[in-house]
Amino acid sequence: MNYHWNWGILLEPSPDGQGTYLNMLLGGLRWTVLTSLAAWAVALVFGSLVGVMRTLPSWIAVHLGGAYIELFRNIPLLVQLFLWFFVIPELLPHDWGVWVKHLRYGAFYTAVVAIGLYMSARVATQVSAGINALPKGQSMAGTAIGLTPAQTYRYILLPMAYRIVLPPLTSEFLNTIKNTSVALTIGLMELTGAARSMQEFSFHVFEAFTAATVIYLALNAVVTIGMRALERALAVPGFNAAR
Amino acid sequence: MRMTRIIVAGCLAAAFAVPAAAQELTGTLKKIKDTGTITIGYRESSVPFSYLDDNQKPVGFAMDICAAIVAAVKGNLKLDKLEVKYNPVTSATRIPLIANGTVDLECGSTTNNVERQKQVSFTNTHFLTASRFVSKKASNIKSIADLAGKTVVSTSGTTNIRQVTEVNAAKGLNINILPAKDHAEAFLMVETDRAVAFVMDDILLASLVAGSKDPKAYVISDDAFSLPEPYGIMLRREDAPFKAVADGATAALYKSPEIVTLYAKWFQSPIPPKNLNLDVPLGAPLKKAFANPTDSGDPAAY
Amino acid sequence: MFSDFDFGVIWRALPYLFKEGMTFTLTLTAVATVGGVMLGTVIALLRLSSLPVLPKLAAGYVNVMRALPLVLVIFLFYFLMPYVGQWALRTSQPIQVGALSSTIITFTLFEAAYFAEIMRAGIQSIPHGQVAAGYAIGLTYRQVMSYVVLPQAFRNMLPVIFTQTIVLFQDTSLVYVLSITDFLGAASKVAQRDGRLTEMYLFAAAVYFLISFTASMLVKRLQARISIVR
Numbered sequence: 001m002n003y004h005w006n007w008g009i010l011l012e013p014s015p016d017g018q019g020t021y022l023n024m025l026l027g028g029l030r031w032t033v034l035t036s037l038a039a040w041a042v043a044l045v046f047g048s049l050v051g052v053m054r055t056l057p058s059w060i061a062v063h064l065g066g067a068y069i070e071l072f073r074n075i076p077l078l079v080q081l082f083l084w085f086f087v088i089p090e091l092l093p094h095d096w097g098v099w100v101k102h103l104r105y106g107a108f109y110t111a112v113v114a115i116g117l118y119m120s121a122r123v124a125t126q127v128s129a130g131i132n133a134l135p136k137g138q139s140m141a142g143t144a145i146g147l148t149p150a151q152t153y154r155y156i157l158l159p160m161a162y163r164i165v166l167p168p169l170t171s172e173f174l175n176t177i178k179n180t181s182v183a184l185t186i187g188l189m190e191l192t193g194a195a196r197s198m199q200e201f202s203f204h205v206f207e208a209f210t211a212a213t214v215i216y217l218a219l220n221a222v223v224t225i226g227m228r229a230l231e232r233a234l235a236v237p238g239f240n241a242a243r
Numbered sequence: 244m245r246m247t248r249i250i251v252a253g254c255l256a257a258a259f260a261v262p263a264a265a266q267e268l269t270g271t272l273k274k275i276k277d278t279g280t281i282t283i284g285y286r287e288s289s290v291p292f293s294y295l296d297d298n299q300k301p302v303g304f305a306m307d308i309c310a311a312i313v314a315a316v317k318g319n320l321k322l323d324k325l326e327v328k329y330n331p332v333t334s335a336t337r338i339p340l341i342a343n344g345t346v347d348l349e350c351g352s353t354t355n356n357v358e359r360q361k362q363v364s365f366t367n368t369h370f371l372t373a374s375r376f377v378s379k380k381a382s383n384i385k386s387i388a389d390l391a392g393k394t395v396v397s398t399s400g401t402t403n404i405r406q407v408t409e410v411n412a413a414k415g416l417n418i419n420i421l422p423a424k425d426h427a428e429a430f431l432m433v434e435t436d437r438a439v440a441f442v443m444d445d446i447l448l449a450s451l452v453a454g455s456k457d458p459k460a461y462v463i464s465d466d467a468f469s470l471p472e473p474y475g476i477m478l479r480r481e482d483a484p485f486k487a488v489a490d491g492a493t494a495a496l497y498k499s500p501e502i503v504t505l506y507a508k509w510f511q512s513p514i515p516p517k518n519l520n521l522d523v524p525l526g527a528p529l530k531k532a533f534a535n536p537t538d539s540g541d542p543a544a545y
Numbered sequence: 546m547f548s549d550f551d552f553g554v555i556w557r558a559l560p561y562l563f564k565e566g567m568t569f570t571l572t573l574t575a576v577a578t579v580g581g582v583m584l585g586t587v588i589a590l591l592r593l594s595s596l597p598v599l600p601k602l603a604a605g606y607v608n609v610m611r612a613l614p615l616v617l618v619i620f621l622f623y624f625l626m627p628y629v630g631q632w633a634l635r636t637s638q639p640i641q642v643g644a645l646s647s648t649i650i651t652f653t654l655f656e657a658a659y660f661a662e663i664m665r666a667g668i669q670s671i672p673h674g675q676v677a678a679g680y681a682i683g684l685t686y687r688q689v690m691s692y693v694v695l696p697q698a699f700r701n702m703l704p705v706i707f708t709q710t711i712v713l714f715q716d717t718s719l720v721y722v723l724s725i726t727d728f729l730g731a732a733s734k735v736a737q738r739d740g741r742l743t744e745m746y747l748f749a750a751a752v753y754f755l756i757s758f759t760a761s762m763l764v765k766r767l768q769a770r771i772s773i774v775r
Contacts, residue, residue, distance in 0.1 A: 187421040343625075
């Protein structure tokens with residue numbers, strides 16, 4: 001392979017004045033982690049709401065939840081990202097649109113909303129599967145001891161459901177991390193974007209992308225190990241919902 | 244290792260033409276002769292150098308220059324037929340794609356500088372342009388200093404984004420630099436008020452403004468991030484025979500009266516897709532560069 | 546809000562969007578699915594085999610691919626593939642790989658990791674007694690796999706494979722980062738040329754939705770019809 005490797009490039013200064021190219025990649029890692037965590041929070045909140053809706057004894061709620069899941073599942077993430085970034089601000093009242101577009105970290109907020117909602121459809125599927133995996137007796141017992149439906153969900157069903165579906169949720173969280181890379185298309189300088197940018201400035205294509213690959217593998221390993229420990233600690237004896 | 248090599252070779256053999264037996268030819272010329280094809284990298288929106296017309300076909304000043312190079316290659320190799328393939332490139336992908344052999348000639352608006360010459364090679368200069376920025380008149384931005392604290396867009400992988408990054412770091416302007424995939428997308432960021440300014444080569448800015456919905460709403464800065472820098476057709480490094488053919492073809496074209504016609508066709512007449520006339524006269528430095536063709540990457544040489 | 550919504554832009558762009566864009570998207574989806582399933586099956590068999598080293602290698606491949614974002618892999622492979630070709634074929638120059646071939650190889654290699662996991666689950670869903678019975682009547686490993694295990698595994702996993710294909714279909718939109726004219730690439734080129742982002746991106750979203758949604762409904766019906774045979 002007649003490519004001139006030079007790993008020393010990582011320690012050379014980058015033109016952004018923030019230090020070396022390695023610093024640039026680590027800066028990208030910081031955005032990847034921040035975006036993943038924020039998007040995951042959005043995904044958990046909306047995913048839980050919709051997941052619960054899917055299990056309510058109301059025809060309308062079930063179908064609204066179903067429509068939500070189908071809508072967010074069947075449009076590619078990149079297209080959803082473009083809709084949030086390019087289209088939605090144009091459909092807002094003029095002043096709001098301008099305000100949104102002038103946000104300093106617009107690409108970050110857009111990525112959090114877009115990736116968060118995209119992932120929420122997947123989280124919703126898991127949450128409703130978790131609730132459905134519980135014996136009917138559990139919610140009946142809740143009603144029997146005088147809990148309102150909200151209380152039944154809050155104190156009985158959801159805590160159990162989350163513990164049961166923790167393993168699939170782990171893999172959805174890992175997907176969230178990977179999906180943040182799509183946000184480079186709207187200018188977010190996350191890890192893949194930083195690697196691309198390093199390649200453009202230094203012309204060392206493979207050092208840049210190999211370094212990013214190693215960082216992704218390390219991040220993946222750290223999250224996996226952490227989540228496995230959490231799964232072991234929270235596993236519900238007798239339930240084996242993990243695929 | 245050997246085994247893997249054979250397996251991979253087997254898998255790949257189906258997808259790619261295996262080059263035939265060796266001749267005296269080397270490098271790109273050999274490849275072109277063996278495969279009967281030459282691959283040209285074009286841009287989506289480098290008006291009027293290389294861009295997609297109304298039928299989404301690549302056209303432009305640089306594309307016409309490349310046609311002359313292709314004709315010279317065909318003659319040099321004594322080929323009856325030479326198939327031309329087109330591969331889209333962006334500012335970010337063009338250099339790796341030249342280096343890895345995906346495209347043989349990159350015909351667009353690529354700045355030739357000393358640093359890039361360590362990675363790729365350029366044929367004779369076909370344009371000179373300085374790095375400036377465009378903004379909306381309404382945002383009242385007069386100088387580089389006025390960009391402080393604002394969001395500014397530039398195309399990822401260009402010398403321009405590098406220059407604004409360096410100025411930003413050196414002067415501590417706290418500019419939020421947004422990288423865009425291509426020039427049209429970057430200009431759109433200014434048009435839709437995502438960014439207050441777009442830093443790019445002034446000729447590209449001028450064509451984007453001319454092609455916009457409301458050309459009068461925009462202004463191109465007097466402040467420049469650089470001296471006028473040369474554009475060149477990009478080819479692979481360390482491929483002297485191919486470069487000699489390309490240099491010969493471009494030098495012949497630039498010295499002939501035909502270049503004035505070609506220049507007028509793209510810069511002083513209506514061009515597709517919107518039949519705009521950019522009306523940019525042929526300046527003295529570029530006239531000089533056409534009379535004495537050079538591939539120098541040093542702006543001071545012009 | 547929608548007052549200046551221009552359907553004419555979409556109408557005029559239709560031939561380009563579908564003849565160029567959608568053709569690319571569907572070709573890539575189809576070829577990468579077939580290639581991915583075949584390569585994925587091989588990887589799954591290797592992973593479940595009792596050969597030395599290979600199961601670990603297969604598992605390593607699957608885990609690495611599944612830990613990386615597709616966007617990164619698309620960039621990396623587009624730049625890397627010609628050098629791999631040069632190394633494998635021992636040519637003096639990097640091998641030329643066109644945009645379509647390059648993306649097909651990238652998606653095949655990437656999706657193979659996901660299909661391998663699906664096929665592994667499929668193979669493991671076949672009771673071990675069937676394999677033992679196969680060997681007992683004198684079949685070889687190859688015969689047991691190709692006549693007994695794989696056909697059933699494939700049949701059981703068909704809905705999951707199709708579901709993954711829908712994911713793959715949506716993922717092909719990411720070739721946008723290479724400026725390749727897939728369906729989204731075509732839509733965005735028209736959008737930027739005519740300054741009609743709202744119309745084009747909404748239309749692209751609607752088309753992707755209709756295709757994916759219809760396909761996933763069909764998969765659900767298929768799932769109901771193919772109850773798992775054991």
